[in-house]
Structure formats: C-alpha cells, structure tokens
Amino acid sequence: MTGLPENAAAKKLGLVIDLDICVGCHACAVNCKEWNDGGHSAPLTDEEPYGPDPLGVWFNRIHTYEAGDGPDGRTVHFPRSCLHCEEPACVTVCPTGASYKRAADGIVLVNADTCIGCKLCSWACPYGAREYDYADGVMKKCTLCIDRIENRNLPAEDRVPACVSTCPASARHFGDLGDPQSDVSRLVAERGGYALMPEMELKPVNRYLPPRAPADAPASTATAPAAPPVTDETTARAPAGGTGSRFLDWVDRTLSR
Amino acid sequence: MHPAYSVIFFTSSSGAGYGALIWLAVFAITGAVVPDTVSGLAVFAVALGLVTAGLLSSTFHLGHPERAWRAISQWRTSWLSREGVAALATYIPVLLFALGWILFESHDGGWRIAAVVSALAAAVTVGCTGMIYASLRAIPRWTDATVVPVYLAFALASGGALAFAILAFFTPMSSVWALAVAAVIAAAWALKFLYWRRIDNAAPVATAESATGLGHIGKVRLFEAPHTGENYIMREMGYRVARKHAARLRLIAALVGGAVPAICFLACAALNGVLVPLLAAIGFAALATGVLVERWLFFAEAEHASMLYYGRSAV
Numbered sequence: 001m002t003g004l005p006e007n008a009a010a011k012k013l014g015l016v017i018d019l020d021i022c023v024g025c026h027a028c029a030v031n032c033k034e035w036n037d038g039g040h041s042a043p044l045t046d047e048e049p050y051g052p053d054p055l056g057v058w059f060n061r062i063h064t065y066e067a068g069d070g071p072d073g074r075t076v077h078f079p080r081s082c083l084h085c086e087e088p089a090c091v092t093v094c095p096t097g098a099s100y101k102r103a104a105d106g107i108v109l110v111n112a113d114t115c116i117g118c119k120l121c122s123w124a125c126p127y128g129a130r131e132y133d134y135a136d137g138v139m140k141k142c143t144l145c146i147d148r149i150e151n152r153n154l155p156a157e158d159r160v161p162a163c164v165s166t167c168p169a170s171a172r173h174f175g176d177l178g179d180p181q182s183d184v185s186r187l188v189a190e191r192g193g194y195a196l197m198p199e200m201e202l203k204p205v206n207r208y209l210p211p212r213a214p215a216d217a218p219a220s221t222a223t224a225p226a227a228p229p230v231t232d233e234t235t236a237r238a239p240a241g242g243t244g245s246r247f248l249d250w251v252d253r254t255l256s257r
Numbered sequence: 258m259h260p261a262y263s264v265i266f267f268t269s270s271s272g273a274g275y276g277a278l279i280w281l282a283v284f285a286i287t288g289a290v291v292p293d294t295v296s297g298l299a300v301f302a303v304a305l306g307l308v309t310a311g312l313l314s315s316t317f318h319l320g321h322p323e324r325a326w327r328a329i330s331q332w333r334t335s336w337l338s339r340e341g342v343a344a345l346a347t348y349i350p351v352l353l354f355a356l357g358w359i360l361f362e363s364h365d366g367g368w369r370i371a372a373v374v375s376a377l378a379a380a381v382t383v384g385c386t387g388m389i390y391a392s393l394r395a396i397p398r399w400t401d402a403t404v405v406p407v408y409l410a411f412a413l414a415s416g417g418a419l420a421f422a423i424l425a426f427f428t429p430m431s432s433v434w435a436l437a438v439a440a441v442i443a444a445a446w447a448l449k450f451l452y453w454r455r456i457d458n459a460a461p462v463a464t465a466e467s468a469t470g471l472g473h474i475g476k477v478r479l480f481e482a483p484h485t486g487e488n489y490i491m492r493e494m495g496y497r498v499a500r501k502h503a504a505r506l507r508l509i510a511a512l513v514g515g516a517v518p519a520i521c522f523l524a525c526a527a528l529n530g531v532l533v534p535l536l537a538a539i540g541f542a543a544l545a546t547g548v549l550v551e552r553w554l555f556f557a558e559a560e561h562a563s564m565l566y567y568g569r570s571a572v
Contacts, residue, residue, distance in 0.1 A: 003334050054486050061483035068475025095338035096327035117320015120337055126395035128490040128563030137320025194470045197463050200394055208470055
C-alpha cells in the first residue's frame with residue numbers, strides 16, 4: 001500500500017555522510033552500481049555505455065560544489081542518494097502500491113513486479129533520487145542494500161550498504177537514526193548533522209555532516225612538509241587574475257586594450 | 258519539466274471530452290436541446306472518443322501498460338489513482354445519459370439524474386488531473402492555487418466549444434449558449450494569465466544552498482556534475498524553455514486559443530444558419546491548438562527542485 005506505515009517502528013535506518021572528509025573519489029557510487037547490478041533491483045541498465053551518449057541507472061551520484069568565495073570558499077564533494085524520507089511523497093503518489101516504505105525500518109523500496117512505470121514518484125522526489133530504467137520500464141532507487149544489511153551469508157562487518165563498506169575515507173556511516181544512542185545519531189548530534197531541503201517537509205532520514213570551518217579542523221598530525229609561506233613578494237608578483245609573469249601580464253594588458 | 262506529448266495530448270483531449278460532457282448535461286437539464294438519436298450519437302461519440310483516446314494515450318505511455326489496472330488501487334493517497342477511479346466511474350452515468358439521449362430520446366426523470374451525475378463525475382475527474390500536478394511540492398510553481406481552476410476552466414472552455422459546434426450542426430442553438438462559451442473561454446485565459454503572473458513573481462521555495470545545506474559557507478555553485486553525460490533525472494526534469502520564447506508562445510497561445518475562438522463564438526451569437534456550426538468548429542479548432550500550446554508551456558516552464566543539484570540556483 002502506498003499509505004505510509006501506520007504503526008511504524010522507531011527504527012529509521014539511514015546514512016550519515018561526512019562532507020568534511022569526502023574526497024570525491026566516486027568509489028561509493030561505483031561499488032553501489034557493482035553490488036546493485038546484481039541486487040534487489042537488478043539490473044541497473046546502461047544504455048550505449050560505450051556510445052557518444054551513455055545513459056544508465058545509478059542510485060548514488062557524486063556532485064562537486066563550490067561554496068562561498070575567496071579564502072572562505074570551499075570545494076565540497078557531495079554524494080547524493082535516496083534519503084529514505086519519513087514522509088516520502090514518492091510513496092504516497094504511487095497509484096499502484098509498488099512504491100512503499102517498510103514499517104520495520106523505514107527503508108523506501110519499489111516492487112518491480114507491480115510498478116507500472118508512470119514515473120510520477122520521480123516527479124514527486126525533490127532530491128532526484130529515483131531513476132527510471134527505460135529498458136525494464138520500471139522505476140529504480142537506492143535500497144539501502146537490503147540484500148547486504150540482512151544477508152547472513154556475509155560476515156557481520158560487511159552487513160552495511162556497499163557505499164559505506166567501500167568508502168576509503170570513512171565518510172559514510174550506516175545505522176539507526178531513530179535510536180538517539182546509536183553511533184550515527186551521536187555523530188549527527190556531535191557534528192551538527194542536517195537534513196537536505198527541509199522546506200519540502202518530507203523529513204529525510206539521512207543526515208549530512210557539514211564541512212568544518214578551516215579554523216575548526218583538527219590540527220594535522222601528519223608529517224607532511226609545511227607549505228612554503230606566502231610572502232609579499234609572491235603575492236606582489238601574482239596580482240589577482242594575472243599570470244604570475246610580468247612579461248605575460250604586459251602582453252595580456254596590451255592585447256586587452 | 259520535459260513536455261511529453263502523451264501527457265499534453267491526454268490532458269488536453271480528455272479535458273475537452275469531460276468538459277463537453279458537463280455542457281451536455283447542462284443543455285439536457287435546461288432543455289436547451291431536444292434529445293434525438295442522431296445528434297446524441299454524434300456528440301457522445303466525439304466526447305467519449307476524446308476521453309477514451311486521452312486515457313489510452315496515457316496508458317500506453319506507461320513502462321508497463323499491461324499493469325495499468327493496478328493504478329486504481331491506491332485512491333486513499335494518490336491523486337493519479339483517484340483520477341483513474343474517477344475516470345472509470347464516470348463512464349457509468351455517462352453511458353446511461355447517452356442511452357437516454359440516443360435510444361429513448363429523453364432527458365427526463367432518471368435520465369436527468371444520469372446527466373447531473375455525469376457532469377459531477379466529469380468535473381471530479383478533471384479536478385483529480387489538476388491535483389496530480391498541484392500536489393507535487395518538488396515542482397513549486399505547480400502548487401499554485403490557480404492550477405486546478407485552470408485545468409477545470411480549460412476543460413469547460415474547450416468542451417463547451419466542442420459540444421456547441423457539434424450540436425449546432427443538427428439543431429439551432431440559442432445565442433445565449435454561444436455567449437456563455439465565449440465567456441468561459443475568456444475566463445479560462447484570464448485565469449491562465451493570473452497563473453503566469455503568479456509564477457513569474459513567485460519567491461523561490463528552495464535554493465542550491467538549501468538543497469546542499471552549504472549556504473552557511475556562501476553562495477553554492479555546481480563545480481563538477483556527477484557524470485559527463487545525461488541521466489534520467491536531467492532528461493525528465495531538466496527541460497528548460499528560454500524566457501524569451503516562452504513569452505512569445507504565451508502570446509501565440511492566447512491569440513490563437515483565446516482571441517480567435519472568442520470572436521468566433523461572439524459571431525455565432527450574432528449570426529444564424531450554416532455559418533454558426535462552421536464558425537463554432539473553427540473556434541474549437543483554434544482553441545484546441547491554443548490549449549495544446551498552453552499545456553506544453555505548463556510542463557516546459559515548470560522547474561523541478563532536483564535540478565538544484567545540477568546547477569540551478571533556485572526553484
């Protein structure tokens with residue numbers, strides 16, 4: 001049924017993504033694709049993967065943003081996937097009941113056997129989390145790797161979503177955000193984790209941990225050589241927008257006249 | 258939003274069909290037309306044909322048309338499901354109404370009740386169509402209060418023009434009805450202009466800053482997209498029409514779909530004889546063209562919040 005579960009358990013499984021340490025390597029997206037291409041919503045069809053306009057289904061995509069300007073500006077790598085909302089519009093708009101939210105743990109899933117491929121759920125999702133599989137004619141989305149987290153054939157430490165298990169920077173965390181004592185909930189409380197686009201009132205479960213301000217970043221304990229200090233000399237030689245060479249700057253000025 | 262032709266055709270076609278059914282009921286209840294087999298066959302065939310063609314078009318647009326029957330199950334939460342239920346339910350009173358008109362040549366007693374129920378069911382179906390769009394918060398401009406009234410108004414305008422044009426071929430129609438159709442056409446476009454003015458002046462609901470939560474650092478700009486090619490989301494939600502072109506299309510739609518049919522129906526009110534059905538038919542054709550452009554713009558101009566992740570700064 002596309003009604004939301006009435007007696008939902010307190011359990012809210014979800015992800016916590018640390019934007020401070022995500023390095024933008026796309027490993028989580030690749031491992032997601034790898035696992036889920038044989039998982040619950042398999043296959044994640046690629047169309048013309050070697051053609052000029054490849055198109056394919058991915059549950060997890062990594063954007064990179066610039067925020068702010070000047071010395072306070074930051075480049076932030078931003079993994080984006082389904083947020084497993086507490087009040088998901090994608091579920092309630094579904095005319096067939098194929099889209100549903102599990103009462104036991106809040107995971108939002110699609111039943112590929114009853115989905116009619118009307119795409120309305122993807123229209124209802126402001127996060128762009130659902131992707132239509134043109135070849136299968138059904139909607140697909142992040143399953144939070146239900147076929148890993150409950151998989152008794154896997155060693156206990158591997159029963160986490162593929163994106164979490166593969167992250168080389170440990171920027172991704174999986175757990176119960178409905179339990180205030182869980183590791184993920186404590187991490188969110190400690191770091192000021194936030195929800196995306198709260199104004200859409202869908203109550204996302206996933207949380208993002210903000211990049212730390214440069215001053216708050218923990219002091220580096222690594223033995224990396226210190227960067228050479230920026231002197232007045234070097235800044236004088238490289239005016240904003242300049243090339244760093246007096247000659248080339250002169251050429252640039254002359255040609256710009 | 259990507260303006261898919263199947264959806265544009267469905268909403269315009271079935272809208273005109275349901276609108277025509279509402280007018281037929283009004284004609285029947287007020288005794289404006291004498292029911293007879295030939296006119297009934299013609300007008301119900303066209304109205305139900307448009308409704309059915311629209312419904313079939315939207316069904317074949319699905320990824321799995323053979324599963325379409327499942328769509329009537331979730332009426333408790335889904336406006337799309339409600340639309341499906343309402344559309345199917347509408348056939349029952351409409352077929353009875355048609356039976357009375359065509360076979361029994363009567364608008365009295367039970368047939369009159371069938372007419373009233375037909376009109377209500379048709380209006381509810383069009384209302385559900387509008388609510389499908391108006392309930393999507395991810396497309397903020399569609400949540401505007403004028404969206405459902407605009408859908409209803411264009412259904413009434415195009416349906417009125419259609420029903421009048423067909424019936425006028427068989428029986429002289431009172432000039433009051435021609436004036437009524439002209440008035441509804443004017444009202445529909447007035448509502449549409451109100452919608453356009455409101456969406457042009459609406460404050461953004463969500464921004465790249467709220468979508469990423471990085472606003473505390475400063476202005477957020479897309480530095481690198483997740484992939485070099487397109488994806489489903491960009492194809493479906495990323496369509497954008499240049500403001501300049503949109504402004505021109507709005508004008509064309511209003512002239513072709515508003516001014517031309519309004520003049521045609523005003524002329525119908527003033528004239529007699531064979532010119533009336535002819536002018537009404539021209540008026541309907543112009544209105545239908547205008548509605549198709551208006552519907553195309555409804556989709557093409559709408560901005561989806563997911564595009565905030567792909568470089569838009571506000572929706």
